Amino acid sequence: MDRRPFLFDTSALFTLLEDEDGADRVAALLRSEKVYLSWVSLLEVHYVSRQERGEAVANGRLALLKQLPVEIIWQHDEPALLQASRFKAQNRISLADALIAAIASRLNAVLVHKDPELEALNGIVELEALPYK
Numbered sequence: 001m002d003r004r005p006f007l008f009d010t011s012a013l014f015t016l017l018e019d020e021d022g023a024d025r026v027a028a029l030l031r032s033e034k035v036y037l038s039w040v041s042l043l044e045v046h047y048v049s050r051q052e053r054g055e056a057v058a059n060g061r062l063a064l065l066k067q068l069p070v071e072i073i074w075q076h077d078e079p080a081l082l083q084a085s086r087f088k089a090q091n092r093i094s095l096a097d098a099l100i101a102a103i104a105s106r107l108n109a110v111l112v113h114k115d116p117e118l119e120a121l122n123g124i125v126e127l128e129a130l131p132y133k
Contacts, residue, residue: 004126005034007104008070009113010044010096013037015130017045017061022114022130029112035070036109040099042072073103080106091120101125 006029016026029035042065050058066072076084076099084102088095097118104111105125111118114130121127 003033005036005107005109006112006128007036007038007100007107007109008041009100009111009115009118010041011114012112012130013041013045013065014048015114017064020114020131020133025130026112030069035068036103036107037065037068037070037072038100038103039072039074040096040103042066044096073107076103077106087121087124093117093120 008026008029012022012026014020015022042062045065046058046062049061080099080102083105084095084098087093087101088098091098093101094117097115101111101118101121103109110126110128111121112128112130114132116132118125118127119129
């Protein structure tokens, strides 16, 4: 039986970039497992980094993330958009989280996160929570 892939939520990426609790788990998954990133997470990392640390840091982080041993999902298909719509309509989660969770669902991937908001999808999407702040 094949092992399930992993998809990192934006919070998992910041865990790695900021060397927070759980960064070792994120790094271990990158070394040993099939990992996906969503364009939504890249967007969030870039704009938050730009707001908090400036354009040069944001651009550097984006370049770093694009060099990781991951597959980046650059677009959604209609079934993923409809799944995201269901997630957003039925749960108190952000639009970004709904989109990322829909990608995880479509890929049958474990969603790695540090976002308590995503616990609303527990049982619908397989989740792996990193230590919360």
